[in-house]
Amino acid sequence: MLTANEKLRFSRQIMVKQIGEDGQLTLRNSTVLIVGMGGLGNPVAMYLAAAGIGKLIIADGDSVDITNLQRQILFNQHDLEQNKADTAADKLLLNNPDVDIEVVDEMLDAELAHYYVQQADLVIDCCDNIATRYLVNQACIECTVPFIVGAATGFDGQQMTIDPRKPNSACYQCVFPKTEDALVENCQTIGVIGPVLAVIGGTQAIEAIKLLTNVTMQQNRLALYDGLHQNWQYISVKQQQNCPICCRL
Ligand SMILES: [Zn+2]
DSSP states (O other), X not given: OOOHHXXXXXXXXXXXXXXXXXXXXXXXXXXXXXXXXXTTHHHHHHHHHHHTOSEEEEEOOOBOOGXXXXXXXXXXXXXXXXXXXXXXXXXXXXHOTTSEEEEEOSOOOHHHHXXXXXXOSEEEEOOSOXXXXXXXXXXXXXXTOOEEEEEEEBTEEEEEEEOTTSTTOOOHHHXXXXXXXXXXXXXXXXXXXXXXXXXXXXXXXXXXXXXXXXXXXXXXXXXXXXXXXXXXXXXXXXOOTTOTTTSOO
């Protein structure tokens, strides 16, 4: 049962017919792991904490740098050099003190990724490097936990939902095979327009709410956002029968 305070706090969300009180209860009973607390992790965590997700596990080993402030909207001048996950948790609790937040103030390796992924109902990839994304993709496939990928550079962004509980669900590596070139290219520092992260992070948060409450979701689809021309493009993707991650099990 929702408390009277919860009914009031989340009233505008409960009014939405696809959510209702049952959906709100489901959100309260959910645990979401957010990997990366930078430009995407900030809006994703803000919306999910505000939406009443019961537990957020937020992972980031980095500290706040002055070059982050142009787009990482949870942070300000006073947060410089502080750990991002730790600082974000303090800010999120100001909005919703009832959300249970577990801070992981280090970068995930394969062992940590497995440890935290298996505790989650859903994982949201908000990391800034493809090596971590491959690692989290693999942990999610192995633990059969759904996973929402997001990325952005310049005026462009992409989003994809992967649900290994469903048959024939393409994983990240089906769509972006792991090659040396892919790993090297991503190491370069690339610029990004701040609000593009809000669009992609907002899309990830919408997908998260839909997935957790069992509202319809799009599978095997890569969504590409072009902020320069305000255009979305959708590409159908397929599970690759030779994928070393999702087809070897
Ligand atoms: Zn795959």
